[in-house]
Amino acid sequence: MTAAPLPFPAPEGSADAPRIEALTVFVRGLTVEAGIGVHDHELGRLQPLVIDVTLELTPAPVERLGDTVNYETVAAAARAIVAEGHVGLVETFAQRLALACLADPHVRRCRVRIDKPGALAGAVAPGCEVVLSR
Template structure:
């Protein structure tokens, strides 16, 4: 599959983490999603109903990020990938969850987990 829809830098506040202060205070998470699917039907019809509506997908993903807390961003990424694959047209979903405010005692640019799930 060579057709892709990419959503990069989706930001939402969540209360994920293993520490109590992370759960209490919350922090911003950034998510990148790459969906692999056949975009031919949408290209031919020019109808949004023939593709994944990325605005609606963003709403779902933000709901998950802001929803039930989990300890690990690996778990969060798994939930986000499952939401992406809920659309039967999506064959592969690659999700990266960035935790730029991770509680690390050293200077760092980013911490991220990336996973790929296939139908």
């Protein structure tokens, strides 16, 4: 017995047509080596940061890459902040990355979480989380 094909959604405008309520794009566990920190022992060396970014987009149909946010754009923005040079605070890094993500007109809300492994004895990963929206 063969399975019946899945039906296509009801036509737009019909009472049964599904509506897009949310569209979220995320990048989790992006690791970069960054010049970061305010203490003397942190200056002039790189430290790992583990970055999670969650983007809430304007709900809309997605048929092509231009209808959404490319994951590579998020990674490139994080790497560009690293390339700019030493950043004193993880919070500053997170805010810069969130602002870069909000530059995309599809993005309504951006959550950036950054873990700084090894920065605090006895902790798996201290860090911060920032949420920006328009």
